[in-house]
Amino acid sequence: MNKTNCIPAERRFTIMQFNERFPDDDACLDWLMEKRYPGGIATCSYCRVERKHHRIASKKAYACDYCGTYISPMAGTIFEKSSTSLRLWFYAMYLMASTRCGVSAKQVQRETGVTYKTAWRMFKQIRSMLKDDETGLGGPDSHGVEMDETYFGGVRRGVKGKPGAGDKKKTAIVGIVERQGRIRAMTAHDTKSATLLGMVKTHILPDTTVFTDEYQPYDGISHMKNGYTHKRIKHSEKIYVIGDIHTNSIEGFWSLLKGGIRGVYHSVGKSYLQSYLDEYTFRYNRRNVNKPMFTCFLEQVIEKAE
Incomplete structure (x- = not known):
């Protein structure tokens, strides 16, 4: 179709x-x-007051109908x-x-x-x-947020049970998505505890339920002072859903992102990857508009x- x-x-x-x-x-x-x-009304830089402006046929500009000063x-x-x-x-x-x-x-x-x-x-x-904009995600009245990390670029598998981890050819990406809401995806230098917990504090509102997999650097979420509730799913044991505990929303976004970039752009350099993430999150955040x-x-x- x-x-x-x-x-x-x-x-x-x-x-x-x-x-x-x-x-x-x-x-x-x-x-x-x-x-x-609207209506061609703009503050004239010379008159210092709002004036009607009219199109100048020979230029990509409009002129104040009182003094003729241009505005573009x-x-x-x-x-x-x-x-x-x-x-x-x-x-x-x-x-x-x-x-x-x-x-x-x-x-x-x-x-x-x-x-x-x-x-x-x-x-x-x-x-x-x-x-x-980077307003906080989640909150006590939300359905919770899912957080996960992935890696982009190269083909060599990583170490420590995470594909891409420790591979300098790959770029780490961290995603945080509100269930039934917005998403934020960011490149990161690494996926160590200090980095991930710093993102939790920066991007997730207090008193939010945070859903992750069992990746060790997430261990500190439940001990943070912002009242987070931390729920985890054990992907290593081939368990993907237990009641409302899963990371299917963010996993679905990763699939869309990687499939789209590889299918349309084939490859993206590290220095430009964030701008592509911004494009995909922009679309995702307006999927119901x-x-x-x-x-x-x-x-x-x-x-x-x-």
């Missing part, structure tokens, strides 16, 4: 809709202006100072948002005619704005504008 067909109708944004809504650079610029400055809706966004067509930026975001696992820069190169270097740079900039993912991407442009 085509994965696109699994997307509810209210979350689809077809290519016909895209072409109708954003036929050219002017349409994209007008959308950006309206979202940042692209200022402070990922589009600022870019020589690439604004519509191509929008189309690149559309392509990224139209599948569960994203698309490669090579595909954008083929579909738009830009160089691979330009396509890769655009994707890097788009991913830079997909990082979610009843609007197109492309709309979520566009809204993030406004959210992250300086």
Whole structure:
């Protein structure tokens, strides 16, 4: 089955809709202006008061209707100072948002005619704005959070019973997911106790039930001062679910992440891995939002504008 067909109708944004809504650079610029400055009302940098601004046909800017001072809706966004067509930026975001696992820069190169270097740079900039806020996960009224670690890169198995552990060719990734809620995934230098417990304290709210496997560095969770309840499942004994004790949610995310990256991007360097994690967690955290993912991407442009 085509994965696109699994997307509810209210979350689809077809290519016909895209072409109708954003036929050219002017349409994209007008959308950006309206979202940042509704009705064209913005504070004029010269008048120091809110004024109506009108489009300047020969420029990617709008002028104060009193003094003529320019304002650009692209200022402070990922589009600022870019020589690439604004519509191509929008189309690149559309392509990224139209599948569960994203698309490669090579595909954008083929579909738009830009160089691979330009396509890769655009994707890097788009991913830079997909990082979610870092408010605490869980809490006493939540269904609890699951925490787990995995490793990415290379093929050699690790040591001490954890595939990848101790392998310098692999990058450690730590994930924390609210059951029926949000997720956070982060690269880590290691998965030692100090590192993992530090992440618990930083990212998990007090009085939360934390579900993990039997990995020894998690031992200290129940002794922390934030009132955590720690429940564990023994994967080493081939036990994966006991009542509500499991880590199936985070394991499912790992499967989606690794399958997507290997299937679409094939490999990712350590220095860029976090930006790919941000893209996948951004999608995951909006899996139940009843609007197109492309709309979520566009809204993030406004959210992250300086």
